[in-house]
Amino acid sequence: MKNPARKTFEPLLSPYVDGELTPEERQAVERHIAADKESAAQVADFRAASGLTRLSFEMLADEQDFSEFANQVMARVTPQKLPLFERLKLSVSEMFTYQRNTLITVGAMACALALMAGAVVKLSGQDVEGYANARVEVQSVSIDTGARVRPVVMETEKGDAIIWMVEDGTAKKTDEVRREELDLEPAHDASQKAGDL
Amino acid sequence: MRLALLALVVSTAALADDAKVAVKAEVVHAQVKAGVVDPGLEAMQAALAQGKRYGALRRVSTQKVLLEKKPAGLPLPNGTSAEMSLVTLEQGVATIKLKVPKGETTSKLGRDGSLYQQAGEWQGGDLWLVLSQPK
Numbered sequence: 001m002k003n004p005a006r007k008t009f010e011p012l013l014s015p016y017v018d019g020e021l022t023p024e025e026r027q028a029v030e031r032h033i034a035a036d037k038e039s040a041a042q043v044a045d046f047r048a049a050s051g052l053t054r055l056s057f058e059m060l061a062d063e064q065d066f067s068e069f070a071n072q073v074m075a076r077v078t079p080q081k082l083p084l085f086e087r088l089k090l091s092v093s094e095m096f097t098y099q100r101n102t103l104i105t106v107g108a109m110a111c112a113l114a115l116m117a118g119a120v121v122k123l124s125g126q127d128v129e130g131y132a133n134a135r136v137e138v139q140s141v142s143i144d145t146g147a148r149v150r151p152v153v154m155e156t157e158k159g160d161a162i163i164w165m166v167e168d169g170t171a172k173k174t175d176e177v178r179r180e181e182l183d184l185e186p187a188h189d190a191s192q193k194a195g196d197l
Numbered sequence: 198m199r200l201a202l203l204a205l206v207v208s209t210a211a212l213a214d215d216a217k218v219a220v221k222a223e224v225v226h227a228q229v230k231a232g233v234v235d236p237g238l239e240a241m242q243a244a245l246a247q248g249k250r251y252g253a254l255r256r257v258s259t260q261k262v263l264l265e266k267k268p269a270g271l272p273l274p275n276g277t278s279a280e281m282s283l284v285t286l287e288q289g290v291a292t293i294k295l296k297v298p299k300g301e302t303t304s305k306l307g308r309d310g311s312l313y314q315q316a317g318e319w320q321g322g323d324l325w326l327v328l329s330q331p332k
Contacts, residue, residue, distance in 0.1 A: 130218030130264075130283075130291030131308035131330045138312075139292065139303040147299040156244045159310025163302055164248055165317075 003036045013039060017046040135159035216286040217263045218293070220306070221331040222271055224258045227251040228322035241327060244313065253322075261331050264293055271326070273298075275319040279326055297326060306330070 009032040015021050016029045033040045082090070095103060138161045141151040152164040225238060227245070232253025234242055242254055262269050268282040280296040284303060291306045297316040304312055311329035318324065 129216075129289060130286055130306050132289030133305050133307040134309050136307040136310040136312045137305040139305060141300060141302045143300045144298075149299050151300060151302075152248070154247055156247070156310070158240070158244070159307050160244050160313060161304060161310065162244060162248065162313040163315060165297075165299055165315045 003038070005032055006036055006039055009036075009039060010042075013043050014046055017043060017050055136161040138163065215265050216283065217265045218283055218286060218291040218306070219261055219263050219331050220281070220293070220328045222260055222262045222281065223256060223327040223329075224271070224273060224316075225325045225327055226255045226257050226274070226319060226322050227325055228253040228255075228320075241311070241313065241325075244311075245325075249323075251323075257324075264291070268294075268296070273316055273319070273324055273326075275317050275324060277317055279314075279316055281328070293328075295326070295328070 009029055012021060012025060012029050016026060021029060033043055135155070136159060138153050138155075141153060141163060143149060143151060148168050149165040150168045152166050154162040154164070156162070225235075225241065227249075228251060229249070230252050232255075234254045235256045238254040238256065242251055245251055257274050260271075262271070262281060264281055264283040266283060268280040271279045271281065273279060277298045279298075280294075282294050284292040284294050286292075293304060293306060295302050295304065295312070295314055297314055299317075302314060306312070306328070308330050311327050314326040314328070316324045316326045
C-alpha cells in the first residue's frame, strides 16, 4: 500500500540528502521518512550514490598535482614583469604622489641632523682649531703714542714667543723703535734682542 | 614637519656664527727676588730667563677665553686691562690681536708654544699675560 504523503515528500528527498532544505522542511521530511519505509530506502540510496560520487571525485583529485596550481593561475593573471628601471620609476612616482608630506618631513629632518652634526663637530673642535701652527709667531708689535717703552721680541726653541716692554727714556728712541717694530719679522734674531735687555 | 623646518633653521644659524678660538689666558706676577714659583710655571721661568731672571712667579688668574672678532677684556691686578680678539682664522691658524697697556701685538697661535706678553708692573714686579692652547 502506497503512502499518499510520499507523493508530496518525494521531490524533497534528494534536496534533503544534499542539505538544501530549511530546518522546518527537514523536520517534516525526517518525520515522513520515519513513517515511510519506501522513502527511507530511497534516501539511503541517494546517500549511497552521493558518497560514491564524492569518493570518485576525491580519487580523481588525489591523482592531480596541485603544487604549482597557484603559480600557474597567477602566471596567467599577472602581466609580464616590468624592467627594473620602470619599476623604480613607478615606485618613486607613487611615493611622490601618495607620500609627499612624509618624504618632505624625512628630507628636512635629515638635513637638520646633518647640519646639527656639523655644528657639533665644529663646536667640539673649537679647543684645537686655530693651532695648526706648531710655533707662536709674532706678526707685528706697535707701541702707543707717547709710551716710553720699546718692544723686544724673543722666541724660544720650544715655540714660545716673548714680548718684553722695555723702559726707554727718550722719546726719540721710542719713535725709532716704533718704526722698526712695525715691520717686525717673525723669525728675527732673538739673541740679539735679548742682549738689548 | 614644522619641527623639522625649525631644526633646519636653528642648525643653519649655528653654522653661520663667526669663528671662535679658545685660549687659556693666565695672568702671572713675576718678581726678581727669590720666592715661590707656582706649579706649572717652571717652563715660563726658564723661557723668560733669556731676558730676566725671575725668582718668583705667582699665578694671579687663569681663564679660558673664546676669542672672536669682538675684543674680550681681561682685567689686570694693577687696575689696567688687556684686550684680546681674533683677527683671522685661516687654514686652521688663528691670528690674534693682543692689546696691553702701552702697546698692541698681532701673533699667530701655536700648539707647542705660549705667547708671553709683558703687561705692566705691579707690587714691585712685572705682570705677564700668558696665552696658550687649552689642554
